[in-house]
Amino acid sequence: MGNLTLRQQEMLGFLQVFSQERGFWPSIREIRDHFGFNSTNAVVGHLRALENKGYLTCIAGQARSYRITYQNTETPPSDSLEVIDMPVYGNIPAGFPEGIEQGDAIDRIQVDIRSAGIRRSRRSFALKVRGDSMIDAGIFDGDMVIIEPALPNDGDIVAALIDGATTLKRFIKPRQKPPYLKAENENYPELHPVSELVIQGIARSIVRKL
Amino acid sequence: MGNLTLRQQEMLGFLQVFSQERGFWPSIREIRDHFGFNSTNAVVGHLRALENKGYLTCIAGQARSYRITYQNTETPPSDSLEVIDMPVYGNIPAGFPEGIEQGDAIDRIQVDIRSAGIRRSRRSFALKVRGDSMIDAGIFDGDMVIIEPALPNDGDIVAALIDGATTLKRFIKPRQKPPYLKAENENYPELHPVSELVIQGIARSIVRKL
DNA sequence: AAAAACAGTGATTATTTTATCACTATGGGC
DNA sequence: GCCCATAGTGATAAAATAATCACTGTTTTT
The missing domain is CATH 1.10.10.10 (Winged helix-like DNA-binding domain superfamily/Winged helix DNA-binding domain)
Structure with missing residues (x-):
């Protein structure tokens, strides 16, 4: 050829x-x-x-x-990737992860776990981003963020419950100090936890429809 | 009917x-x-x-x-999304899109077609973004962009063949004038086609692993 | 320097293919 | 009985389309 x-x-x-x-x-x-x-x-x-x-x-x-005369691209997936189905939430209500009704999901998405960077057997879900608080991290309004429930490390982008609403923020854990949240948008202030931090999961990947 | x-x-x-x-x-x-x-x-x-x-x-x-013109009777059941498997290319070599050797794909990705915004039965594929020429459009180095082969409209982000390498640019088609490509990064110049524009497809969605 | 591959013009021919006319026949419904 | 949609035959015209010949350059390779 x-x-x-x-x-x-x-x-x-x-x-x-x-x-x-x-x-x-x-x-x-x-x-x-x-x-x-x-x-x-x-x-x-x-x-x-x-x-x-x-x-x-x-x-x-x-x-x-x-x-x-193309080479048959439909080769049987050599080692078929594992696809999981996740609900998409517009907002994750308080009480997560228990007690979420199936109907609370506004949509569903399916991606393979490797591309999404998540582990199997976790209750991962997707979150539809509202607002521009993470715009400097390249996460825009309307993006879907795939969230894996886990304990965050310093620097992770997390879904956190603030005032009963879920927002996406960067998790900062300074040494010897309590952690706080930081928006990736200069116009937004840092969020030092007044009471308690409810982290719902770590953002593992982003899916944006153009 | x-x-x-x-x-x-x-x-x-x-x-x-x-x-x-x-x-x-x-x-x-x-x-x-x-x-x-x-x-x-x-x-x-x-x-x-x-x-x-x-x-x-x-x-x-x-x-x-x-x-x-009629809808295929095999309408995908509403409760199970249709997942397709796509190759991921680092660069789309000459001869696109047919004649790509299996080994040219650097990875594979599986997403459901609705989330990816593509139509079924198109030979879509994914492209791993290199460089920061689309950074102002929120597309970063390392992102995977899902490309659907189609004729672009004004404003679409397209995968285009320039000097034998595939790059992601915005497709601009002014009225009564020939189309050109535009990088979404102030430091990059507009690319007016010296010879002819080879558009390999339209970017439909972005998947970024954090 | 010569040969070979590439890129193209311009004109002509042969074939494929669609479109259209006139006509036959069957079965169902008012 | 009559009208109409369906299902065809057979022939012909019109068009779209592919194929071919002869020829001019340029670039790349040998």
Whole structure:
């Protein structure tokens, strides 16, 4: 399988995108127009090249009938990743983790545990971020943060219960001093615990839908 | 959406199976031969009927270009999300996206399609971000971006091939002007296409492991 | 320096493919 | 009985489309 020139990459990319977008293959004319050629022959040449290099199969004499000879990507997952299903909460009510009704979840999400950086058999869940208090850490309003219930270490981003609402903050544990929470946004003050710190879990990963 | 006759069901089923098996749509002749008709007009009649009933869209005057418009009966059960497995690339080599050797993937990730914001049956993949060119969009070095091959619109974040390497940039398409790429980092210049833009797909979501 | 691969124009031909006309026949419903 | 949707045959026109030939450059490789 030879290497492709830039033009051939473009050609193959266009074929791919077109067919996935529209559901059928482009005709040679449509390819020509897309690239702004004046002759269909320029297209034919590239298709031949792609065919010779083994990236493409054209059915001779038939319109719009190519076939990209890709290596079967659907290889059976070699060591299938373990996927777990988690509820997504808009807010984690007091009393967590016990006593959460199934209906409190606003959604569900499924990710594999390795990508999410969590351990199995923990009661992980996801939290939909509200507000911009962690914006300097790259966590935006609307992001989903996957939370693993665990004891936090210094520097971890945690879901914490403050005034009955769950917020995302960075957990700071200075030596010889009580821990406190810090927002990653210059406009927000540090939160020294007036009474008690209720940490609901450590943020392990972020999923943002663009 | 009217009911289909037996013949029409057979027709629609054949279209679906054929396109799935072969990768392109059958011509009217091929349909005729499959059903053993003696006239192509019999096929045309059925295609019209299917179109009138809203199951099919034919692009007039173009060969082999249909589109099945009805929702696949296998609607994913609402309570179990559909999870797909995607390769993770550090860089998408030439010849994208086909012809990628299995070994080119540096990892795999599994997410449910709704959380990832992608459509089923697209050959989506993930890309490990290198560099800080999208830092102002909240995409950091080391993030995994889930890419769906598609034609970009103005403002989409896309994976683009520049000098043989894949980078993440924002796609800008001004009216009446050629599109260009823009990094989301003040220290980076705009990238006006010197030759041509190879867009490998649209970024749909981000997964960051903390 | 020569050869080979790459990239393309322009024109022409052959074929595939869709579209359309006229016509036959069957069964259901008002 | 009559109308209408369904299901076809057969032929022909119109278009979209692929394939081919001859030729001009450029770049890369030998």
